[in-house]
Amino acid sequence: AISFDRYYRHSEINAYLEELAEKFRDLVTLESIGRSYEDRDMVVIKISSGGNGTRPVVLVDGGIHAREWIAPAMTLYIINQLVENSTANGALTDAVDWYILPVLNPDGYEFSHTNDRLWRKSRSRPASGSCYGADQNRNWDFHWMENGASNQRCSEIYAGSEPFSEVENRNLRDFAEAHKNRTKLYLTFHSYGNYLLYPWGYTSDLPSDWRTLQDLAERVDRAQVAAGGSPFDIGTSTNVLYAAAGGSDDYMKGVKGVALSYTAELTDTAYGFELPASYILPTVRQFFEGVRVFGTYVKDNF
Numbered sequence: 001a002i003s004f005d006r007y008y009r010h011s012e013i014n015a016y017l018e019e020l021a022e023k024f025r026d027l028v029t030l031e032s033i034g035r036s037y038e039d040r041d042m043v044v045i046k047i048s049s050g051g052n053g054t055r056p057v058v059l060v061d062g063g064i065h066a067r068e069w070i071a072p073a074m075t076l077y078i079i080n081q082l083v084e085n086s087t088a089n090g091a092l093t094d095a096v097d098w099y100i101l102p103v104l105n106p107d108g109y110e111f112s113h114t115n116d117r118l119w120r121k122s123r124s125r126p127a128s129g130s131c132y133g134a135d136q137n138r139n140w141d142f143h144w145m146e147n148g149a150s151n152q153r154c155s156e157i158y159a160g161s162e163p164f165s166e167v168e169n170r171n172l173r174d175f176a177e178a179h180k181n182r183t184k185l186y187l188t189f190h191s192y193g194n195y196l197l198y199p200w201g202y203t204s205d206l207p208s209d210w211r212t213l214q215d216l217a218e219r220v221d222r223a224q225v226a227a228g229g230s231p232f233d234i235g236t237s238t239n240v241l242y243a244a245a246g247g248s249d250d251y252m253k254g255v256k257g258v259a260l261s262y263t264a265e266l267t268d269t270a271y272g273f274e275l276p277a278s279y280i281l282p283t284v285r286q287f288f289e290g291v292r293v294f295g296t297y298v299k300d301n302f
């Protein structure tokens, strides 16, 4: 059983997924999408009640940035609710498949627990020098390095030696490729600041379907505000936050053709990355109301 009164380690997260796969055989399957740089198993949980692989897919990840611990916790709560609370949430899985990767940067996530609470990047070893890792959210192959990214290994926003230099991103890229025709919504969790962002991050130009993206984001926001959450700032990454190319959200929309692609920056600024564990449950509960809106939209429109 899982609890939301503390942050889970990567091995505990994988153990929880295994437990669900054992217990809910008709709803849950696990797929390893590969190993991290330091050889951790990257496991996607597939939640599907049927449909033989024809239903629209919602793809979710968290933990691309190591120190943003509320992000993996959010994905775990979504998993917990969709799988273990099917009485309340069965409508979200009866026509939509959910593919969820709780930790996209497991090496960095563990390092932020054991060595450096505010670590952000992956933990890949450079060819030379002593600065480890790349910013996995500057490393995707779409307008790579054009804006808001660095070619300096020691920078917090180091984009990597080349696009997809980071194996963790290659693993998710290949998984996304295999399911791209059915994937209608991509949701990637970060913290902090209460932003609900959509492409683009590489340019201030708006995508042609920005109205759809904006309207859906506003509906998600209203749902989580009604549940007691703080309102989001909504808009494109560049226009609302800052320009930063090579993000996973831009890549999923621009390259994989996922129509609806969002970055959710959970929680306001009071605690920054170091959100006390007592805030996990209220935070994830509130945003789950937004997840309901997302899931219902995909169910009704695809």
Ligand code: 0X9
Residues within 6 Å of the ligand: 065, 068, 137, 190, 191, 192, 197, 200, 201, 202, 237, 238, 241, 242, 243, 244, 245, 246, 247, 248, 249, 250, 263, 265
């Ligand atoms: O800078 C980032 O990668 C994200 N903010 S964070 O504070 N969590 O690091 C925002 C990413 C928004 N998306 C793109 N710029 N593509």
Ligand code: ZN
Residues within 6 Å of the ligand: 064, 065, 068, 190, 191
């Ligand atoms: Zn982040």
